[in-house]
Amino acid sequence: MIGFILRRLAELVPVVLIASIGIWGIIYAVPGGPVGALVGENATPEQIQAVTAELGLDRPILVQYVDWLRHALGGDLGTSLQSREPVAKLIGQCLPATVQLGIAAILIGLLLGLPVAVASAMAPGSWLDRALAGWSALALGVPTFWLGILFILFFAVQLQWLPSASSYVPFWQSPGAMIANVVLPASTLGIYVSGIFARFLRASLLGELRADYVRTARSKGLRERDIVTRHVLRNAMLPFITVVGLMMASFIGGALVTEAVFTYPGMGRLMIQAIATRDYPLLQGSILVVLVIYVVINLAVDVLYVWVDPRLDYGA
Amino acid sequence: MTPSADSRAPVLSVRGLTVGFPAGRRVVQAVRGIDLDIFANEMVCVVGESGSGKSVAALAICGLLPPNAVLGGAIRLGGTDIAHADAATLRRIRGRDVGFIFQDPATTLNPVMMVGRQIAEAPVVHGQLAPAQAGARAVALLREVDIPDPEGRVRQYPHQFSGGMRQRAVIAMAMAGRPRLIIADEPTTALDVTVQAQVLAMLNRRRVETGAAVLLITHDLGVVAEVADRVMVTYAGRIVESGPVDAIFRNPRHPYTRALLRSMPRLDGDDARLDPIPGQPPTPAALPSGCAFRPRCAMSRARCAQDDPALRATGVDHHAACHFLEEIETLPAPAATVRAPDQGGAAPLLDVRDLRVHFALRSGPLRRRTGVVRAVDGVSLTLRAGETLGLVGESGCGKTTTGRAIMGLIRATGGEVRVDGQEITGFSRTRLRAVRRHMQYVFQDPYSSLNPVRTVAEIVAEPLRIHGLFDEMGGMARVAELFDRVGLSRSFMNRYPREFSGGQKQRIGIARALALQPRVLILDEPVAALDVSIQAQIVNLLQDLQQQLGLAYLFIAHDLAVVRHISDRVAVMYLGRVVEEAEKDTLYTRPAHPYTQSLLSAAPIADPALRARPGRIVLTGEIPNPASPPRGCTFHPRCFRASEICRTEAPRFAGGVACHHPGAA
């Protein structure tokens, strides 16, 4: 298993490296280059030269990249142009908030989505199946930022039960306050996630229910319920896990937008702020961190896949 | 059916079984009234072509049909009325009283559950076995079906089993609850002939040991002749003839049974031209009026179009459904044999020397080469004008790869291919094009080899267009002429492939291969996907075309009887090499290589009298993984004649055989 993880990591390294070149290159692609971004448009040539030397931009381009990458790997993501604080520190403040939101959303998504998928796959074509299919279409189709607005309108503006802007309260500090703050954004995102789970798990359950081994199980006199829980579910996880892995990108995208709706202090807000203020080191750092998270999630998905499917011999 | 001579109560008794499926506003009858009794310790075979309703009837017997099926008639299993049983009763019966063996062992088992757990699952669920004893019982069951190392195997997953072992495991699973009836639906169709012989022998042994009744469903008359006690022949959802196995094969009374037996090439047969049944088997949605066999029957009369004949007694326990049972002897005998003149001595059209195709096995992040599969490892063949060379072997022996490498569809690793004296190995795609005019390929699967989005006329014209010869060779008139050649009506030319049956599609594939007027055809299992009665039509067509056009055929197949019928010479492949090559009659009557001998010995012959033929060889084991073939002679682990030298030294091909100890069996 460890060998398999190492091999997958080795395959992911080139992807991350190429992407990191892109991220690093952002600052060079900006009109005016990195110096222009730093000193502004009205700088004197002397200022420009000073900054160029200070940033080491007069060195060969490859040296600059390797240098940047070395620092990034060591946890040094540069200094924010706006707040003059280390980028790593700013990210360190926002990342836990996003992770907490993401976990809460996935829990809600599983809780809502899995029963829906199993219930509709057990009776395809029934009124229940059609109703549940309608639910997953809504969950997937309603934009998170509009759903979030509706939630705010109803629970914060009309009923005044919950705050319209959510702040980050770590769970271990005050579970009650944490729930009050995270329930709206997490539900917004969780409903979307439940749509992914419901639609794709239903599809793969239905596919598996047509398989020959299900007929075998029926010929052995098993109950339908036992057939699903003992035989089908594990097989259906395989195509499903693949889809979930592919949908992770849009999940992260959804998280960033949801944060913006609830003015939640996470990575999404940090990045929008970075774009708005043209704070390139901050933007580079945030994108790099999100990329690494995404790669780690994908690795976890791969490991899960191998764990479920005995046919994949990860030792070889 | 009238009660059998056996006075005991039948295990299974079916009366007037009908099964329909709703299609639009009407119900299409797939099974139209079947009566059937099976007694303990009896092997009953239901034989029929695709669409004859045999599998649907089997599923109906255990209530395994999809919920939309419309069931009629009475099914009694032991004392229980299946047709009216509630779901809980049906489940109990399925696990305890009936065991089911399905066709494809690759998909029958759950891929993510350990084999042992699957085998013992049913008795545990039905309370026959304490969960704590499941493991030990699974081991015992695997041992009973001759799986070596059962203690280790129960903890493995299906993908770690070979095909034959998987089917053994399925049989063990079907027998786990000690059922009184076992229904086996094409249990050996997906297996190679040497493995089929092992599995059939084991199934029969287990039947005798347990005294269970077995209902075996198959399309293969050879299998029927090997194992059946009684036979039921189905056609278009009904039983048209039933009786003891000897009576069915020696004295068939129904015109369909008789025609079916005549349309089959025989392993021990002569070269008499096959006598195919004209037309296609009917689909349940479009049955002819009266007797369903009427449009294809040589002796049909006006009455046949009006009444559907009922089964009538025609001998001891022998029944047939025909109005003119008494006249059946007057059917015309098959036409005399005609063979192309031997053109031996001419320079070979196709000359293959030491052909090798090796695939690299790669793995790891850097895709390093970690091994080599020698799919084809030094094959030499020659083929002269007007001649047919049969290339036979079991799955994975490299026969298809050989054909494709000769055609240039797979790049050869080594060796030479000469077409008409011209060396073509290593040619670029463009240079190969000119050579390809002389050599064409007919694919196995008629369902997959025709482009579904083009009309069949365009498909046949495609080679002409690619070579820029469409106008030069006569345009659509040439296409129409090709349709005539392969016996298809010109009125079909503007239809799409999905509108044709398998046999018609294969005719289209042949017409396409003939478009450029080639001199060599490589035929890759051209009849394997077709029903028996259609196989004969295509075989006859190929023989006619060879005679008219002087074509040379490389005929690749696994069916020994078909190969014998069509070939002049035959080469036998095992693990990428030709192990024996000889004139057809020599090879089939006096095989020298132990593998050829066991292959011929294992192949079922459609004659129950030959069932107990002396000296039958049943090979142990299965074909090894081509990625790690055995050292020395690759056949030695399974060979009954292997000696020390076979383990260390690969035999050279000499005198038509590659063996250290060639000779009579």
Added chain:
Amino acid sequence: MKRILNGLPRHKGACLGIAFLGVLALAACFAGLLVDPLAQDLASALEGPSAEHWFGTDELGRDILARVIYGARTSLLTAAGAVAIAAALGIPIGLIAGYFGGWRDTVLMRFVDVLLALPGILFAMALIAVLGRSQATALVAVGLTGIPGFARVTRAETLALRTREFVLAVEAFGGSSTYSIFRTVLPNAWSPILVQTVVLAAVAILLEAALAFLGVGIPPPTPSWGEMLRTGKTYLYDSPSYAVLPGLVLTLTILSLDAIGRALASILRESEGLHDAPLAEAGAP
């Protein structure tokens, strides 16, 4: 095509979706004749729905319905352009990678993996951060994020077709790779590609709106649904309908495309299963 037209009436959701999109597209085409999205009337700012302003007015007293209709123009054009870019690059990538395999496959799919490694919205934001906000940037950014979808779907279908004997047959009688790819593979691969096109159109509209909602999309005063949601959200207490109604139109658009996509997938799957005779021996459930 006929199969689709015959199959559609059974999918009522998709029919409704087509009707809705049809009305929306017509309104967007003839928007200039119908309404003026820029006419300000500060006296009647932030009003709720009324007979005069069906969707109410915004903070500058502009008619929200008019802006929604112009927003449809922006959305649909961006989606069309983005899908065109994604298809023009993604389909050839998938065809070449799937047909030839080997190093071409490795190189092309690595490139696609890199595109896929960044969540689409992040990729678009980074691109906009570099190139600045404009309609063209938004269109290119959204289009580029769609490449992996087309490439993967086309490659998977090509790989499956590559092993089919009718593709081998073309090679056997000497057809060139180009002939094989464009005359044999592509005509048989169009149905999943068509479904992907519809799916991507929905994703593109959603992505464009999300970018505008985050304030990095097409710059004002061009009317855009996302931008309206963004501004409307700040007036939730004064005029709830401001954010709700444009969002509703956006949601209906996405749901329509989703319903059409699912109906297409279902129809094409069914009609492709036709050659498996429904009454084949085993009587498949």
